Structure formats: structure tokens, C-alpha cells
Amino acid sequence: MTKRADDENRNPPSDSPVIRTIAMPADTNPAGDIFGGWLMAHMDLAAGNVATRRAKGRAATVAVEAMSFLSPVLVGDEVSFYGTVIATGRTSLRIRIEAWRRKRESEEMIKVTEATFTFVAIDDERRPRPVD
Template sequence: MSANPTSTQEANEPTGELVIKNIAMPKNTNRYRDIFGGWLVSQMDLGGAVLAHKCSRNRMTTVAIDRMVFLQPVYVGDVVCCYASISKRGNTSVTIEVEVWVERLLDNTKHKVTEGLFTFVAIDDKGKPTPIIWQC
């Protein structure tokens, strides 16, 4: 997920597992009527959490978002698809790469619109880091 020409930015297909699919709605727009970046980040965080929870039996919490790159605007009516894959496994944490692609139904095209790295930490009942019990 670098900004160089060999990045996944040029990929024709998403990388990872489809974890969330949602329709961008008017209530999620900014003043320019594009979808608000904060809404998109929240979808990515949820998508990363889906994979983090699927791959562990632990309670997981987001601790960092790194290298967020917005490539194109998202528009009302776009079908927003979050794809996630594990980038790094640790003893108490996991870093998940999340890509967002949109399906534009009017012209039947797919576009990669953003990408980022999300780090989740396994925590116990007291909120302290605990070893991850891997399931995948």
C-alpha cells in the first residue's frame, strides 16, 4: 500500500475478503455532496474489525489507523465494498489492510477509492492487552 506505481492502487480487482457492503446515502455527504471521509473511515474500521474478530476469539479494539489514502470521491448511490486482509500478526495485535472499492451501478464500473492499515489489539476484561487466540 505505498504511493509508488507498483501499489495496489493500479489493481483491477480488490485484494482480500469482502467484509462489508453498503450503499452510500445522502445523509453521509459533505457540503460538496460527496460522501464524507469520516463515514468511509468508519466503514473501513468496521470491516477491519469483522476480519479481526473472525480470526480470533478475543475481544479486539482498534488502536491505530495508518497510511490512509483517499484515491477518488465516493458518490451517493455507490455500492461501497470493504475488503480486508491480514498484513501482520503479532502476539497481542493484528494489522489489517483495508481497501474500499465502489460499484457504480449507473455505468456498471468498479473503482478503488481508498486504502489504509488498521491495527487491532486483543484485550481482556480489564482492557489490558492479552495474547490472541488465532482462528485463521
């Protein structure tokens, strides 16, 4: 890993996290690390929160791309999920989500996962609608 990439994985975004949670024993895979699906589910929740606020209404996940697992999450780690709208179409939103972990006894944060989620704003009949 280059010095620049290492620095980018050690400096979380300056805005507040969308979600913050603690990784628990029930969230582990057979190897004892936190299950990747647990991280992905929380990332989708965070992206959904960002999408709903930006679209001012319901939005549905339609794609996830470029998901990268950079570092393991361990039981007891605090995991913070940061989200940013990176593109807006007529009915769609692309949202970048980063997950950062912090050991409970430390202040050091390490980026563990990143992905881009695409959402479509939907109406009451679950059909695409323009993003407000």
C-alpha cells in the same frame, strides 16, 4: 498514475468483502461527496470484524496509518470493504482494508480508499491478551 497502479485500482481482491453498503445522501460532506469520515468508520468496522474473527474475541483499534483517498464516492454508489491480516504480533494484528466503489448501474469497480489498521486483542477487563 502508471498503468500498473491504474490496474491495481481497478481489480478488487478476489475474496468476499467484509462489508458492503450503499452510500446515501445523509453521508455527504458540504461539497456533496461522501464524507471521508463515513468511509473511515466503515473501514474500521470492517477491520474490527476481521480482527475479532482472527483473535477469536474482542479487539480494539489502536492505530490507523497510511490512509489514502484515491477517488471520490458518490451518493448511490455501492461500496465494498475488503480486509486482510498482514501481520500478527503477540497481542496485536495489522489489517489492510481497501474500499471499492461500484456505480449502481455498472459492474466497473474502482478502489477509493486504503489504509492499515492496528488492533490489540483484549480480555474482559479490556487489557491486552495474546492473539489465539
